[in-house]
Amino acid sequence: MTLGVVIVILVALGFDYVNGFHDAANSIATVVSTRVLSPRMAVAWAAFFNFAAFLIFGTHVATTIAKGVVDQNVLTIGVVFAGLVGAIAWDLLTFYFGLPTSSSHALVGGIAGAAVAADGWHVLVTSGLRKIGVFIVLSPLIGLALAMILTLVIMWTFHRYTHVERLNRGFRRGQLVSAAAFSLGHGANDAQKTMGIILAVLIASHHVAPTAGVPLWVVLAAHTAIGLGTLTGGWRIVKTMGSKITRLQPIGGVAAETAAAATLFFTSSAGIPVSTTHTITGAIVGVGATRRLSAVRWGVASQVVWAWVLTIPGAFAVSYVTSIIVRAVA
């Protein structure tokens, strides 16, 4: 394996680590904001299930990222490196400003920008980008609807229950399960994006055949990196996700995480790379909307939407410039 390949794989794993770090909030925001677990315990819990996801889910999302965003022939080591640098730079920038953006779309925008800079617009795979684009919008809407329906079902089921304290205690425990399920979904969908990038590099450098699946060591390395990232996760975004969008009770936390986890399980199985951030944000809004629309702080929610809109063009632009620099240096 050449030094270039090793460096790009390490940068990809670095991106995965930053992804876990950045998205840790998604897995644990509700558990922390409802005080079910201490922040330290919550990150350990989420990191474990991030890692365990490799035992359950396949690698369909990895294949979509490796073969469904840009033409495989244009994916050289330099292009992948530039794409990753753009995505990481964008992630860190939004992390600094405390915005829950999408690492996944930063990656897609980054790879697309670097590839277009290398060989023009024709390298984009429109069918793959269309699939990703449709689910940028659909995943938060699915999360929202499912969370709202789940909340209503729970409320309807327990509306005559008088032991409110006991009920809350039960749902606090239930949140451990729903947070674990969401962390599994997060690990499955997000770790696979890095696997896809590493697979693309291995194919480009002829270390594996173009028709080959993801090697086991890549799967394990990607899950380890995202798990470690979550373990050291940041707290700026926890605040935005857990309390600024809407105030959550344990029942709402269970509904939001279960709805988001169900969405992620479906999309991961179908090979659709979606944003875990979009999904859980939609689900939290869905829980808030069961009370009334004014229970959702739309100012913060719209800030989040703006970050979504800017993610792909932002990462695209940074990677485009990085790709030109990499080629000039090389």
Place this chain on the structure above:
Amino acid sequence: MKRDRRALFFVLAAIVCLLLVPVAESEHRWVAEVTAVTYLVLAAASALDAWSRHRS
């Protein structure tokens, strides 16, 4: 009848989903369709809820 903002919100969400149907890949079109129908049902339920509250 008092206008329910939630019903309007759900109708808008359903319209967005319906607009995505022709754009989506054929294998995933059903997801957009099912989500649109779900939002229409939620919109109808919200409107009925607002109407019954207004009457009482």
